[in-house]
Amino acid sequence: MPDTPSAPLLLGNQPGSFPHSVLAERHPAIIKQVREAFPYEPAQHRALDELLLNCTEGVIEPLPADATDRAHWEAWGLPEYTGRSWFDVPWLWSESWFYRQLLQAVGWFGPGPWQGIDPFRPFKLAELDSAETDEELAALDDLTARPAAEQAQALLHGSLWGNRADLGFRLSAEGARDADAAPGLVADDSDRLWALLDHADGGATLCLVADNAGRELVPDLLLIAHLMESGRVGRAVLHVKPYPYYVSDATTADVVDALRRLTAAGGAAAGYGRRLWSALSDGRLTLRAHPFSSAPLPYEEMPADLRAEFAPATLTIVKGDLNYRRLVGDRLWAPTTPFADVTAHFPGPVAALRTLKSDVITGLDAHTEAALDAAEDRRWRTGGTHALIQVRAPG
Numbered sequence: 001m002p003d004t005p006s007a008p009l010l011l012g013n014q015p016g017s018f019p020h021s022v023l024a025e026r027h028p029a030i031i032k033q034v035r036e037a038f039p040y041e042p043a044q045h046r047a048l049d050e051l052l053l054n055c056t057e058g059v060i061e062p063l064p065a066d067a068t069d070r071a072h073w074e075a076w077g078l079p080e081y082t083g084r085s086w087f088d089v090p091w092l093w094s095e096s097w098f099y100r101q102l103l104q105a106v107g108w109f110g111p112g113p114w115q116g117i118d119p120f121r122p123f124k125l126a127e128l129d130s131a132e133t134d135e136e137l138a139a140l141d142d143l144t145a146r147p148a149a150e151q152a153q154a155l156l157h158g159s160l161w162g163n164r165a166d167l168g169f170r171l172s173a174e175g176a177r178d179a180d181a182a183p184g185l186v187a188d189d190s191d192r193l194w195a196l197l198d199h200a201d202g203g204a205t206l207c208l209v210a211d212n213a214g215r216e217l218v219p220d221l222l223l224i225a226h227l228m229e230s231g232r233v234g235r236a237v238l239h240v241k242p243y244p245y246y247v248s249d250a251t252t253a254d255v256v257d258a259l260r261r262l263t264a265a266g267g268a269a270a271g272y273g274r275r276l277w278s279a280l281s282d283g284r285l286t287l288r289a290h291p292f293s294s295a296p297l298p299y300e301e302m303p304a305d306l307r308a309e310f311a312p313a314t315l316t317i318v319k320g321d322l323n324y325r326r327l328v329g330d331r332l333w334a335p336t337t338p339f340a341d342v343t344a345h346f347p348g349p350v351a352a353l354r355t356l357k358s359d360v361i362t363g364l365d366a367h368t369e370a371a372l373d374a375a376e377d378r379r380w381r382t383g384g385t386h387a388l389i390q391v392r393a394p395g
């Protein structure tokens, strides 16, 4: 990383800190919610009891010899962390381990009748079916009459602020409250984002690394559809998670649900849905669910095959808070650390679209940081009321 000193890795072992509250409070709350949402059988209840105890008071345990993802986790640090408290290993690692272990407890990995049953699906579907989603889709009818530049900016912001729709985040009291401070962009490189796509003469390839399903994925898909229709993007690759993760992260099944929701909505939304459907059918839009997409590691450590997929893209848009943590490194950076420095490892032009829901932040100017601290203490970092668009294009 160019001349940038590193910063402390985030761990969950400081009582009173945000990471600690996620491990000590949010994870138990997620177990409770999932348990109540399904008619699980006794073995699953026992496994959830064990997970509750293990994640709050126990240590990281090895995986059974026949676990299908064992080789991945062994390569991702499991041998090093086995025997340590969940609170004493990197926070990103613990959180990812939690979701993996939750899936194990409910039988996702199988074999058995619960194999592949997404424990978060009821929450995702409720959101997709909500009145808010209806309103957002109906608003598209007016938008299509606007000038193309206005549509593009509105859909970019729809995708950006859609990141507030994160079901895991809403489980914490802080995330649940409506923003009282005016939402605001703390960094806005959108001109650079458009410039990158415009200079590709319609032949741009866009990778979009998705974050949440439902009310975030729908505007992500609309943005992709608009960029294709306006001729800015010729080909798009949508990266989703290979399995349910961080409650609402999008999987292939969630893309299908979102597309069905669009096509059934009528009006302009249905048109977008049909065009995305055809783009998938004819290969202009493709889906990827790489195992590393749910790895407990920063993108700096991505494997060569994934690196080779991002490298030729005109632009990769990385959505959401967790992906931001993985993009810049899950560290307590000084907020003025240059975004270009901490993303220099990324193989190609990259844009982060994220609402701020964790302590990790880079690329601010000193004035903005001081103004945010003065107005809100540290709450601006985690409250989800602020957002950013940051771009690094290798010179």
Ligand SMILES: O=P(O)(O)OC[C@H]1O[C@](O)(CO)[C@@H](O)[C@@H]1O
Pocket (backbone or CB within 6 Å): 022, 026, 095, 163, 166, 168, 169, 211, 212, 246, 319, 320, 321, 322, 323, 357, 358
């Ligand atoms: O859906 P997003 O934007 O990736 O956010 C998930 C959020 O969950 C947390 O990891 C806490 O669980 C936040 O730090 C993180 O930002």
